[in-house]
Amino acid sequence: MRIQYTEGSLAQAVIRRFNALRPLSEEATATFEQAILEGLLRAGPGEDLAAEGDRVDGVRLVLSGWLFRHKTLEDGRRQIVNFVLPGEACDAYVYLLSTMDHSITTATPVVYAEIKKARFEKLLTSERTLAEAFMCETLVNDAIQREWATNLGRRVALERVAHLFCEIYERLRPVGLVDGNSCSFPVTQMDLADATGLSVVHLNRTIQELRASGLISLRERTLTINDLDALKNVAFYSPSYLQLYRRD
Amino acid sequence: MRIQYTEGSLAQAVIRRFNALRPLSEEATATFEQAILEGLLRAGPGEDLAAEGDRVDGVRLVLSGWLFRHKTLEDGRRQIVNFVLPGEACDAYVYLLSTMDHSITTATPVVYAEIKKARFEKLLTSERTLAEAFMCETLVNDAIQREWATNLGRRVALERVAHLFCEIYERLRPVGLVDGNSCSFPVTQMDLADATGLSVVHLNRTIQELRASGLISLRERTLTINDLDALKNVAFYSPSYLQLYRRD
DNA sequence: TCATCTCGTTAACTTAGTGAAATGCTGGAA
DNA sequence: TTCCAGCATTTCACTAAGTTAACGAGATGA
Structure with a gap:
């Protein structure tokens, strides 16, 4: 590396x-x-x-x-x-x-x-x-x-995976690791399944679905988010918990 | 109260x-x-x-x-x-x-x-x-x-509810709120469902099952754990995360 | 070159858990 | 007493997700 x-x-x-x-x-x-x-x-x-x-x-x-x-x-x-x-x-x-x-x-x-x-x-x-x-x-x-x-408790698979993508993307951005609308995403689908509480098979299905809808692409360990707002909508994403904006 | x-x-x-x-x-x-x-x-x-x-x-x-x-x-x-x-x-x-x-x-x-x-x-x-x-x-x-x-991500309903019961019980004990093998458990099944990521219906079924197996009883806002070790086994419970025992 | 591994993908089938709705119980409030 | 509200329970039809298994592509290594 x-x-x-x-x-x-x-x-x-x-x-x-x-x-x-x-x-x-x-x-x-x-x-x-x-x-x-x-x-x-x-x-x-x-x-x-x-x-x-x-x-x-x-x-x-x-x-x-x-x-x-x-x-x-x-x-x-x-x-x-x-x-x-x-x-x-x-x-x-x-x-x-x-x-x-x-x-x-x-x-x-x-x-x-x-x-x-x-x-x-x-x-x-x-x-x-x-x-x-x-x-x-x-x-x-x-x-x-x-x-x-x-x-894990309240979002269905599609929302859950979409949410994870949004979060990681927003966490990488402030440290300068987002390039355009892409970022490195160096984990296997098995890891992703274990992070989202899904089986590998269902995780794969879910990613296919996100790809098919044109929201993201994920290949060769790179995540590209084509429409961040749309992805956030799918995910019911609300970012304030990351505290990315300074107090005052 | x-x-x-x-x-x-x-x-x-x-x-x-x-x-x-x-x-x-x-x-x-x-x-x-x-x-x-x-x-x-x-x-x-x-x-x-x-x-x-x-x-x-x-x-x-x-x-x-x-x-x-x-x-x-x-x-x-x-x-x-x-x-x-x-x-x-x-x-x-x-x-x-x-x-x-x-x-x-x-x-x-x-x-x-x-x-x-x-x-x-x-x-x-x-x-x-x-x-x-x-x-x-x-x-x-x-x-x-x-x-x-x-x-929420990796335990099935029965394990999940059992785990919650074990945890709460172990958290109440050191502050003196466990009496014999019972403790107060003042939440509705709706709350419990929202805590375990289940639907109320399925939560109810799950509690029935735990009751039927004789592991617990839960009525009038009181939880009684009849066999804590057995319940922990069901839950794959491992308590060290609560840090209940002092360092040195 | 062949063998092996990891990883992603797909298919067929099963099941755990959901959603909506109805029923009953209990304990106030009027 | 009667009515209502909140909560627990049950039923039933449905579906989201799991399980098992097989296959292909690419990388690695003997």
Whole structure:
């Protein structure tokens, strides 16, 4: 995987996202960026960054690539409960709890930064707005989780898949990963089925239907949304939960 | 509704829960308790403590009674995404975001405490472990939300309802609201259907089935679990996500 | 070159869960 | 007492989604 960044820093996605959550001072940005660049790591596709039951002792921030959070029942049924996209945190504050309640696995090659607990806490203490930004990151994650519950509980297959596409698209946009009306969408239909609570067969049928209606195209790991408004209508999509627009 | 407290303070449920998340010093407990008792409020059943789109400017803690968090689609379909039980916080830190992404409505008469933002922040600054406890509260809430996604996406009706019963039971126990093998369960089948993503009709069938198998009884707003282990087996229940046992 | 794997796709068939509507129960309010 | 409202329950016809299985295309590797 070649990592492409038009504007300088590897940490761009994270900086952008956190700035959208809370405007950070230049100084805070610089301190944050340095902490990120000092903790750079890479993982190949299909690696676990954390597994259910693990203890976690730091914070990981995704610079590029996709991951997903998932839980598996004893008999093998799996639910992907969220994706972790560039700019987002894997596990802010999780070291406060005893163990992970879910697993985090890479879907693609991933570049991420690890900030150890001690450093992280120092960072939050010295930069108050950064602490608030991390808090917001956690709260938004929570809001997304609620929207997923609604998606899984009350939307039918077509709406559900459409909703997922809208959400991912809107989450990728602010970090600069939407190009025209397309974005990378590097997950298999099996993963997508596990994210939407459908069988692979029915997920496939549903995607066919969305394609046939001309709303989207999805091939070679690229999602193109031909008519975003129409797709949002199909999905009963209401975006405020992502908190993409700043307070005041 | 008569509020019964065998051991003194109204704030007992909250104190117990937060102490289970992080052991609080006596001093921290006292300061916290005072803040709670100074902000006491009551609400009748069916009242909104917050609605989607509202701004929230403080933290509410539930002393007694049940509430639920819910989201509604444009066409009226509703999903209850979680319950808020005695001892839990409605909206810790939410003032950091611009607006509520969901609504919070009382299911029963509720006694709660409101702590305004300024006071709340002062409290967290002066009592570090309390800040950590609030953070844990948020993280556990997040974990519950993930479990709900799994429940809605990958469990069939019987497992799903069984799982909800197990979870609520286990959440009520540490705050002292389980009596023998029974607890209050003050929600209608319509609410339960909206919480499990089922139709009322099918929810009813499912409850009949659980009753017929002798695992539970549910009548007059009281849930009795006759065989908790068996119910957990039916539900593929794995409790660690509630983080009920302290780290170290 | 052949064999194997993963992934997407399609078909045939089954089933879990839905929707609408009617019935009965219980507990206020008039 | 009577009436009504809210809630639980049941029935029945219907459908959205699951299951199983098979097939093809492309990638990978011996």
